[in-house]
Amino acid sequence: MDRSNQTSPVVGFILLGLSAHPRLEKTFFVLILLMYLVILLGNGLLIVVTLLDSHLHMPMYFFLGNLSFLDICYTTSSVPLILDSFLTPRKTIPFSACAMQMFLSFAMGATECVLLGMMAFDRYVAICYPLRYPVVMSKAVYIPMAAGSWAAGITNSVVQTSQAMRLPFCGDNVISHFTCEILAVLKLACADISINVISMVVANVIFLGAPVLFIFVSYVFIIATILRIPSTEGRKKAFSTCSAHLTVVVVFYGTILFMYGKPKSKDPLGADKQDLSDKLTSLFYGVVTPMLNPIIYSLRNKDVKAAMKNLVRQLHLTE
Secondary structure, eight states: OGGGGOBBBOOOEOOTTTTOOOHHHHHHHHHHHHHHHHHHHHHHHHHHHHHOGGGGGGGHHHHHHHHHHHHHHHHHHHHHHHHHHSSSSSSSEEHHHHHHHHHHHOOOOOOHHHHHHHHHHHHHHHHHTTTHHHHHHHHHHHHHHHHHHHHHHHHHEEEHHHHHHHOOOOOOOSSSSSSSSSSHHHHSSOOOOOOOHHHHHHHHHHIIIIHHHHHHHHHHHHHHHTTTTTSSHHHHHHHHHHHHHHHHHHHHHHHHHHHHHHHOOGGGGHHHHOOOOOOHHIIIIIIHHHHHHHHHHHOOHHHHHHHHHHHHHHHEEEE
């Protein structure tokens, strides 16, 4: 007999979070809350600076403003739920709320992958073709590039989320995660998920593989061009214009590769430790990376640092 005929349909899910590790919950509640406040403050400040300072009205900083807004949206789609799970063991989330949270986090993640690729192209044109940069990266070009990143990410999320939420869920409704992470949800479906798996593999090739390859090729040309610059000072100046973006790319994709590329434990006794490790790694990816982005751009970009100093000076003068 079909399993879906044996049990009633699931109307909501239970998020385990760290309920099996109550001692960690209070510590991580304070830690994640502080990180979330830093994310809101740091990325919000970057958005304000890129909007108010006329010196930053360039494609590079337009993309940076989009990245900051994206990080705020991404963390806001999951962090409040994570914080609530620390306070409420076995947090229950309605089916519709789970679908919405999954959609938002998936959309923001896919959009960021494409956006980082667009930023790599911007740096490629700036370094390799500086004289043609104003023409190639005109307002009529970079705004559609950013809009296309958002449209691609949202479209992919609509496809993946709708496919996942159309599956029948019956019986087990406990998600061993902080949020409605799509892989954790698919494990609970009482139906064949091969189509979902194939769809996700295709999406990973498009939204992970293709941007990584594009970024890699772009930086091969960028580094080759920088090495041909005769003066040491010129090479340092050229590299400084893309070092922040390259650092963000390494942190972002490095965390993803660590999450999904590390070997799984074959020891049954280590299953609980493996599960905890996976959860904490996911937490790192979802919170630490968006927190580091504004810090990286603030520390490694002279224009952003100067704009922030001017903003602080203006605030002092108005007091």
